[in-house]
């Protein structure tokens with residue numbers, strides 16, 4: 042994964058290039074050039090059942106779905122990969138067809154890479170989630186078939202926190218309703234049940250990257266901040282961690298969710314939790330659609346218990362942009378929800394800013410390229426994190442062995458036995474549950490040795506996947 046400094050520099054160069062390209066006499070500079078120079082160009086790859094066949098980066102096929110940012114496309118193009126870009130996600134049957142043939146796939150939160158889909162992925166080396174959440178991918182199954190998964194853990198956190206802050210003020214002032222009324226010609230100047238947020242209490246569920254950013258912004262608005270998290274986390278500013286969800290619900294004027302989608306967070310806020318909230322309080326959710334029981338929320342709003350809600354995520358979301366797709370066929374309660382007052386609905390745009398998408402594009406594309414070209418798995422969310430210094434391409438007869446295997450005793454002995462006729466220049470191995478990953482650079486290897494090494498490694502009983510880079 043690129044370091045924060047590297048990403049920052051790349052973003053600056055991207056912004057500089059974007060600015061310069063419109064001015065007279067501008068020099069056309071690739072925003073990602075400095076990054077590209079750090080990657081090896083001469084590689085050979087083989088995986089699993091594929092016959093050992095040296096090929097160049099030009100043989101790597103990558104599919105990008107869901108409008109992945111241009112910064113990523115540029116990095117992959119510069120690598121020489123074959124890049125296919127689609128704006129939306131794909132229905133399962135089309136995804137299954139596409140995934141059979143590709144080496145890498147880039148998705149966002151919508152595309153579901155389930156075991157059923159991944160079973161068809163015979164050549165898939167790596168998956169890039171160009172977002173924070175990775176719940177849409179079966180991470181364990183991906184690891185089982187030797188496919189590493191990367192994401193961008195925090196590049197859109199600030200964007201989400203800013204959106205939530207705006208929505209807190211908007212709910213308190215009923216901004217959505219006033220705007221809709223005026224758009225349709227109705228002047229409705231009211232102050233009843235419209236509030237300042239200063240002095241009010243914000244309850245944050247999940248004090249991770251987003252929750253903690255939001256905490257700082259809310260305090261700058263003069264709000265008191267409480268948070269609930271399953272782990273103990275250092276408070277920022279004067280925020281206070283509470284020990285139960287109920288305590289947070291009883292004391293907060295605004296409750297906002299920033300937890301991942303897990304079995305434990307499904308319907309985290311449902312009828313009993315809404316009942317525990319203050320009368321006239323507000324609910325916000327920009328985490329995942331499963332976290333809030335929306336029919337129960339509708340009942341709580343109808344009973345005047347909850348004074349408004351802002352939702353960015355839904356149990357079912359349309360696969361692509363377009364009119365009419367957010368309807369009762371998708372979620373049965375849609376028409377009822379949209380008819381209620383003071384409900385702000387946004388189409389999963391929490392992380393959708395130019396800044397966030399450009400940074401995510403660079404970060405995830407960099408991680409994927411490094412994994413494809415060098416085997417470097419640092420930053421992977423489902424794999425042991427293994428890295429060696431870049432391959433020295435001037436060094437003839439050097440081969441990098443990438444051996445993904447079941448984590449059982451005796452593997453190192455067997456593998457090193459196979460490599461023992463060559464000089465092992467560097468070696469690094471690590472495990473993560475049942476999966477282990479060994480990386481070794483060996484020298485004094487000639488062409489016929491490569492085939493022999495591959496065949497021997499391929500016969501080992503613990504092998505999941507092998508790649509030889511040279």
Ligand SMILES: NC(=O)c1ccc[n+]([C@@H]2O[C@H](COP(=O)([O-])OP(=O)(O)OC[C@H]3O[C@@H](n4cnc5c(N)ncnc54)[C@H](O)[C@@H]3O)[C@@H](O)[C@H]2O)c1
Nearest residue numbers: 173174247248249250251270271299300301327328391392
């Ligand atoms: N709407 C959007 O566009 C958008 C953008 C980014 C992220 N997200 C979603 O927001 C989620 C949170 O993002 P983040 O970057 O802050 O994640 P994070 O991993 O940094 O923080 C999540 C926090 O939730 C806590 N947590 C987990 N289970 C919990 C539970 N049952 N009860 C209370 N706390 C619990 C964790 O301990 C952690 O501190 C992501 O998983 C993603 O699904 C949505």
Ligand SMILES: O=C(O)[C@H](O)COP(=O)(O)O
Nearest residue numbers: 149150151172173174392
């Ligand atoms: O997980 C995330 O980062 C957010 O949900 C944003 O997802 P998106 O990239 O599909 O907008």
